[in-house]
Amino acid sequence: MTHGDKMEVVKRGRWLYAGSRSLEVLIVRQERWHGTGDDEDPLELRDDRDVECFRVLFETVDGCEPHFAGGDQHLTVEDAIHAVETLVGATLQWDP
Secondary structure, eight states, X not given: OOTTOOOEEEEEEEEEETTTEEEEEEEEEEXXXXXXXXXXXXXXXXXXXXXXXXXXXXXXXXXXXXXXXXXXXXXXXXXXXXXXXXXXXXXXXXXX
């Protein structure tokens, strides 16, 4: 993420890392798709563009202040939710 990105949390939840440590996961709305910059990727993945999208952020496990590491981007919130649920499994609990 670059400084100045506007992000709104649209979904928040918790999951168990290594079966015992509760960590937060966020889905945030962004106004800019951050491209890969890889010339071998299709244009829609390679180039930055101004479009509403959703990024998954995972709380880190480094023991310091809460910090979030960026996950993947999705064009819909439903796709982002599905990606998180697939990745972390049954321990995930979304906030109401």
